[in-house]
Amino acid sequence: MPTPSRRLEHLTSAIFTEMAQRKREVARKRDVIDLGIGSPDKPPAPHLMEALAQAVNRPDVYGYPGSEGSSAFREEVAAWYRHRFGVALDPEREVHALMGSQDGLAHFALAWADPGDVVLVPDPGYPIYAGSVYLAGAELYPMPLVAENRFLPDLSAIPEEICRRAKFMVLNYPNNPVSAVAPLSFFDEVVRFAKRHGIIVAHDLAYSEMAFDGYRPPSFLQAEGAMEVGIEFNSFSKSFNMAGCRIAYVVGNAEIIKPLAIVKSNVDYGVFAAVQEMAVAALRADRSGHFPNPTGALYQERRDVLLKALAEIGWRIDPPKATMFVWAPIPAGWDSRSFAFALLERAGVVVIPGNAFGAQGEGYVRMALVQEPHVLAEAARRIGESGVLQARSAERDV
Numbered sequence: 001m002p003t004p005s006r007r008l009e010h011l012t013s014a015i016f017t018e019m020a021q022r023k024r025e026v027a028r029k030r031d032v033i034d035l036g037i038g039s040p041d042k043p044p045a046p047h048l049m050e051a052l053a054q055a056v057n058r059p060d061v062y063g064y065p066g067s068e069g070s071s072a073f074r075e076e077v078a079a080w081y082r083h084r085f086g087v088a089l090d091p092e093r094e095v096h097a098l099m100g101s102q103d104g105l106a107h108f109a110l111a112w113a114d115p116g117d118v119v120l121v122p123d124p125g126y127p128i129y130a131g132s133v134y135l136a137g138a139e140l141y142p143m144p145l146v147a148e149n150r151f152l153p154d155l156s157a158i159p160e161e162i163c164r165r166a167k168f169m170v171l172n173y174p175n176n177p178v179s180a181v182a183p184l185s186f187f188d189e190v191v192r193f194a195k196r197h198g199i200i201v202a203h204d205l206a207y208s209e210m211a212f213d214g215y216r217p218p219s220f221l222q223a224e225g226a227m228e229v230g231i232e233f234n235s236f237s238k239s240f241n242m243a244g245c246r247i248a249y250v251v252g253n254a255e256i257i258k259p260l261a262i263v264k265s266n267v268d269y270g271v272f273a274a275v276q277e278m279a280v281a282a283l284r285a286d287r288s289g290h291f292p293n294p295t296g297a298l299y300q301e302r303r304d305v306l307l308k309a310l311a312e313i314g315w316r317i318d319p320p321k322a323t324m325f326v327w328a329p330i331p332a333g334w335d336s337r338s339f340a341f342a343l344l345e346r347a348g349v350v351v352i353p354g355n356a357f358g359a360q361g362e363g364y365v366r367m368a369l370v371q372e373p374h375v376l377a378e379a380a381r382r383i384g385e386s387g388v389l390q391a392r393s394a395e396r397d398v
């Protein structure tokens with residue numbers, strides 16, 4: 001039997017697989033509260049499901065839709081970007097539909113990176129950032145995200161030789177997994193860095209509408225000169241609870257999007273037209289104000305309930321300004337993997353070890369706010385009673 005491609009060696013998700021297996025084992029003995037995977041637990045708003053239902057019942061939506069997206073979809077994305085960020089986009093050249101932002105990020109590396117090229121990737125970071133680089137056969141250079149630098153990469157620390165070889169960099173703010181945000185001034189710095197070294201910027205803005213306390217995350221494309229060097233991915237999965245619909249888009253520099261569009265035209269025929277109409281309805285309603293997006297308020301309440309309950313048991317965590325995650329430093333004496341497994345075994349609570357997202361994630365766990373407030377409070381109570389918050393000394397792995 002022939003062997004699979006060596007590229008698969010870098011795509012292992014061992015910790016996620018092991019966590020799922022242990023969860024099944026624990027679930028045989030007790031109920032488990034899963035704060036692991038960041039999948040929205042709410043359905044789309046009723047008016048969006050109705051828009052989809054109406055579109056599905058039209059016989060003209062069942063042909064091949066085309067990978068670039070319908071004109072109506074691209075025009076609505078452009079209109080929403082002008083409304084939300086004040087960014088002007090040409091819907092014909094600077095907007096392209098995607099089957100989810102993960103799809104676009106995976107294919108972007110295939111479109112732009114060759115063996116021998118370097119790609120700058122955040123560490124910790126969403127797994128597809130690194131995975132896409134390995135699939136393209138390129139070389140990954142991790143940019144550490146550390147608390148001392150507000151989880152922003154230190155661009156000045158990247159060696160000059162790496163900068164000369166780098167094809168593009170991936171950024172993600174608001175960030176998964178660390179829940180950090182970036183000011184527009186940082187994006188201005190990124191644009192200067194990218195121009196100086198001839199590097200493309202690919203910014204993932206999937207959590208743009210999951211923000212709290214009045215904070216409004218900026219678009220990278222708002223930075224002066226950003227359209228000259230970069231593109232931005234955004235998604236309907238998180239902002240509109242449309243994760244299973246698999247629709248997103250990339251916007252920005254037309255010449256940077258074009259190679260991605262070529263790859264896409266060779267591997268798929270586009271997003272189902274009825275789903276595109278649902279997405280149009282989502283953006284149009286958001287722009288009109290008739291259906292204010294409740295996402296931020298929903299996750300802010302969950303954040304507040306969980307962090308208050310955790311503080312009451314002695315686990316104090318800085319509140320994130322955005323995303324559906326809490327990036328929590330673990331007690332002294334533990335490593336991330338052992339701590340996460342101890343929470344599962346002793347408290348029946350699933351979290352993800354920080355080092356699943358990269359070496360710099362060691363010392364943290366990620367908790368997804370994907371349960372109702374009373375369930376999050378119960379998770380905190382269980383954690384407190386489990387005793388795992390005590391500093392760990394000479395103790396074997398759970």
